[in-house]
Amino acid sequence: MKKFLIKLSLYSLPFLVAFIGAEVYLRFAQTSYTIKDDGLREGKAEILILGNSHMNYAADPSRFSMYAFNASNVAQSLYFDKRITLKHLDHLPKLKFVLIGMDFHSLSFSSQDSRDIWSYLGYGIAYKDSVPFSSKISYVSALTPKIAFEFVKRGYSGDYDIVKAVDLDAGVDLSKPIEKGYVSYPSTGGVLNSEFHQRTRAKAFNHMVWACKERPAIIADLEGFIVELQKRGVTPIFVTAPCYAPYVKMLDARLMAQHQREIDRLTEKYGVKHWDYLNMPLPEKAFHDYDHLSALGARIFSDTLNHRLQRDFISQR
Numbered sequence: 001m002k003k004f005l006i007k008l009s010l011y012s013l014p015f016l017v018a019f020i021g022a023e024v025y026l027r028f029a030q031t032s033y034t035i036k037d038d039g040l041r042e043g044k045a046e047i048l049i050l051g052n053s054h055m056n057y058a059a060d061p062s063r064f065s066m067y068a069f070n071a072s073n074v075a076q077s078l079y080f081d082k083r084i085t086l087k088h089l090d091h092l093p094k095l096k097f098v099l100i101g102m103d104f105h106s107l108s109f110s111s112q113d114s115r116d117i118w119s120y121l122g123y124g125i126a127y128k129d130s131v132p133f134s135s136k137i138s139y140v141s142a143l144t145p146k147i148a149f150e151f152v153k154r155g156y157s158g159d160y161d162i163v164k165a166v167d168l169d170a171g172v173d174l175s176k177p178i179e180k181g182y183v184s185y186p187s188t189g190g191v192l193n194s195e196f197h198q199r200t201r202a203k204a205f206n207h208m209v210w211a212c213k214e215r216p217a218i219i220a221d222l223e224g225f226i227v228e229l230q231k232r233g234v235t236p237i238f239v240t241a242p243c244y245a246p247y248v249k250m251l252d253a254r255l256m257a258q259h260q261r262e263i264d265r266l267t268e269k270y271g272v273k274h275w276d277y278l279n280m281p282l283p284e285k286a287f288h289d290y291d292h293l294s295a296l297g298a299r300i301f302s303d304t305l306n307h308r309l310q311r312d313f314i315s316q317r
Helices: 002-028 032-041 053-058 078-091 115-123 133-137 139-143 145-157 195-211 215-231 253-270 295-312
Strands: 047-050 068-070 097-101 235-240 273-276 287-289
Touching: 002 139, 002 145, 032 068, 032 078, 032 115, 047 078, 053 097, 053 295, 078 097, 078 115, 078 215, 115 139, 133 139, 139 145, 195 253, 215 235, 215 253, 235 253, 253 273, 273 295
Parallel strands: 047 068, 047 097, 097 235, 235 273
Antiparallel strands: none
């Protein structure tokens, strides 16, 4: 029995060392979440950009005349948009505008699935205050071993030495650091002509919107966010980023009309503007894929947003 325990210990030792090494590394590794959290702590933002991956890649803060910061992220829901903002709001004395990404599916999900825990580890914000005990004490457990060791692998590869964030999507530009919360897709991902990929993506969003049972709660939470911003003299603006035209046609027209009616009710009730650029005409090279802009598309779109801010708000003051 003693020999068996010794052999078991020797066999387990490499795994234990790997686990401890990964745990230590991950506690100090940077992700897009920790980088954005640190950036918001600087308190410089005059324009705050929120939303999911659409706004994450579409809104380039460097193109704005005022100091803009992109706090959106992949799969980020309105639930987290609100709580990230409220966490930092008292320390953003210059904040004037909050651009809230408002996509076809934005009112149809609050959980980010596996990324809920990523937001918790990066911002300290738990989804509905529910975090498993194991995730509170272990990064490897929180992320799952597969993702945890992938992040460790990326960190030691050298490929992420400039951009720093080891959680970024494949295809993003790793040659530049994240500036004002922004990272870009440098070029098209080559799937614009794949009808299969577009239809699959559209079908997933159509089903998400159709099956959603929590929309009233999501809208009520959003209304509370709008009221809080306006109470503090901050102007919220709904912004819909461009998508590739053939893909847009695959989205369910009836569900889109329903979504628009809900947005119209909010804009009328609270006097919030909705800048809808879903069908903005752009060249194909402005898209990374059917619902994300490339760096070129982000420059064009962000310049358009900046111009509209200047025209509709800033020049009127």
